[in-house]
Amino acid sequence: MSTTLPPMHAALSVLGTMAGQYLASQAQAAQAQPAAQQPAVGTSHPVPQAAQTNNLCDVCHAKPKYFDGTKTHSSCSKTCAAKMPNRGTTNNPPQKRKSTKPAPQLCDYCHKQPKYNDGTTTHSFCGKTCAKNAKAAGIASAPAKPAKNGCLICGSPKKKGHFCSQTCHSKATKKAPVLLEVPQGHDTFGSVSDQFKASWRHQTSCPTVRRVYKVIGHPTSIAKYEAYRAQVEARGNFAATGRSPGNENRRWHGTTRECLLGDNGNSSLCSSQSCSLCGILRTSYSLSLFGKKTGWGRFGAGIYTSSTSSKSNDYSNNVKPSKLKAVLLNKVVVGRGYKMMQDNTSLTAPPPGYDSVLAEVATGGSLNYDELVCYTENAIRPSYLVMYDA
Template identity: 55%
Template sequence: MRHKRLVFSSSGAIESQNDSAVSRWAEQGCISCRAAPRSSTSVMCQPCYNSAMRLAPFIIKVPEDHATYKSVETQFQQSWRHNTTCPAVKAVYKIICTKASLDKYQRYLDDVEFRGNFLAKESSRGNERRRWHGTKRKCYIGDQGNTRFCTDSGCSLCRIIQKSFDIKLFKKSTGWGRFGAGIYTSSTSSKSNDYSKNIGISSDWKALLLNKVVVGNGKKLTQDDPSLKKPPGRHDSVLAEVVPGGSLNYDELVVYKNEAVRPSYLVMYKSP
C-alpha cells in the first residue's frame, strides 16, 4: 500500500515550516516513522503498527508536537483538581499491548456495546472513557527516554504495562477499596497522583497511566461499599461520585473484570 508522503525530512524535521505542514503532521502523522499518515485506528501508520505489534509489549515516545501528546497533556492539566500547582508534563509514551490482550479487551467492549447500544445514545462504543491510574514504580522506565522494562516483580508500573491489570492483586498496594474488589481509576489526575510512588529510586519524575476503560452501564454510588465483588444489579461498572454528604472528595471509576481496562499511555511529569 502506498502512502501519501507528509512534509518531513529523513531526520524527522518538518521541511516546510508553513502552518499547513505543521498542522498536517500534528493531526495526521505517524508517531513512529513521522513520514506516513497515521491509520484511522492508531497513532501510527499501518506498517509501523504491524511492526509494533510484533514487538509488543513495549512503549514508544510520542513527539511533543503531535496532537496526541497535546491531547494527553491537556487532559492531565485540566483534570488536576487538587489545590496545588499542576506539575509540568515531561514525556508521553504510547503503550503497545499484545494482540492477545487487545483482543480480550475488544471482545468485552463489543459485548458491552451489544447489550447497551451506547453508539445509538450518542456515546462512545461501550461507553469507553480515558481514566487515570497511579501505582508503584521501582525503576527508571519513562525517565529521560528510557523504554526498558525492569524485572522486579514488585514494580507495578512495568507489570501493568506488560500484562495489563490483574484483579487478583487487589489490596496489594492500597490495602483496601472503597467499592470492593475492583480495578480503580479516576478522571482526576491529581487523585491518581496520590497513588503514584517511586520506590527505591531517586527521580524528579513521577508516572501515571492513562487507560482505556469500558464504563458501559455504570452504577452511581456516593457512599463506600467495600463488600462489592461486582457492580450492583446488571451494571458494568461503579461510578463513585462526589456529592455533599458523600464519602468521596474526588471521583472514582471501578471495574471488576480484567478485560474491562487496558493501559494506553504512560505520562511522566515533574514530581509536585
C-alpha cells in the same frame, strides 16, 4: 630687424616653453595640497598592523591589493585572483558562516552518544551495538522528524489511529508490549497533556507534562479487551446515543514505580516482579493484586481509576530518586455505571444490570474526588504512560 630662427631651434624653443608651463602648474598644485603632518619629536604613530594586513593581497599576503582607479580588489593580480576559492571581487575575506545545524540528538538507547547519521537519515541509535541492544529490549525506533500528526513509527502523515499503514502497525505489535514515545507537538501529546491539566482538581498547581508514551499491548490482550467492549456495546447500544462503543472512557491510575522507566526516553520495562508500573504495562491489570498497596477498597475488590489526574497522582510513588513521576491514562469500558456515594467494601461485582461502579462526590459522602471501579480485568487496558514533574 627681426631674426628668423632655424626650424630646429624654433621647435626646441616651443618645447622649452611647454615644459616650463608644465613645471609651473605642478608647483602650483603642490602649494595647494596641504603638507603631510609630521609626528612630533619623541613620539611615533605606527600604522596599525590590521590596516597593513587588510591592504595586502588576500592570496599571497605579500603585495598590495590591486586598485583599478575605482575600487580595491581582493588580490594583487590576475594570477592571485585565479587562485582564490571564490572568484569574487569583495574587499574583505569571506566570513565563516555560523552553523544553523541543531545539536545532535542523543541515542534512544544509551542516551549518551549522538544518533548516527549516514548522510541522508538520522537513525534512532548511535551505532549497531545500541541498535542491537534496543531490538533485544523491545525498544522501537522513534521517527527522526515526525509530522505533527504523524505515524509513531515512521513519522509519515496518517489519517487516524497512531500508524500510517498496516506495515507500521505490524512493526509495533510484533514488539509488544512496548512503549512508543510521542513527540512534543504531536496531536496525541497535546490531547493527553491537556486532559492531565484539565483534570487536575486539587488546590496544588498542576505540574508540567514532560513525556508521553503510547502503550502498545500484546495483540492477544487487546483482542480480549475489544471482545469485552463489543459485548457491553451489544447490551447497551451506546454508540446509537452518540457515545463511544461500550461507553469507553479515559481514566487515570497511579501506582508504584521501582525503576526509572519513562525518564530521559527510557522505554524498557524492568524485570522486577514487584514493580507495579512495569507489571501493568506488561500484562495489564490483575484483580489478584487487589489491596496489595492500600489493603482495602471503598467499593470492594475492583480496579480503581479516576477522571481526576491529581487524585491518581496521590497514588503515584517512586522507589528510586527521580525528577519525574509517572501516571497511567487508561481505556476503560464503563458500560452502564452504577452511581454510589457511600462505601461498600464487600462488592466483588457491580449490581445486576450494571457494568461498573461510578463513585461520586456528594455532601455527607466519603469521597473527595470521583472514582471509577470495574470488576472485570478485560474492561481496562493501559493506553498512555505520562511523565510529569515530581
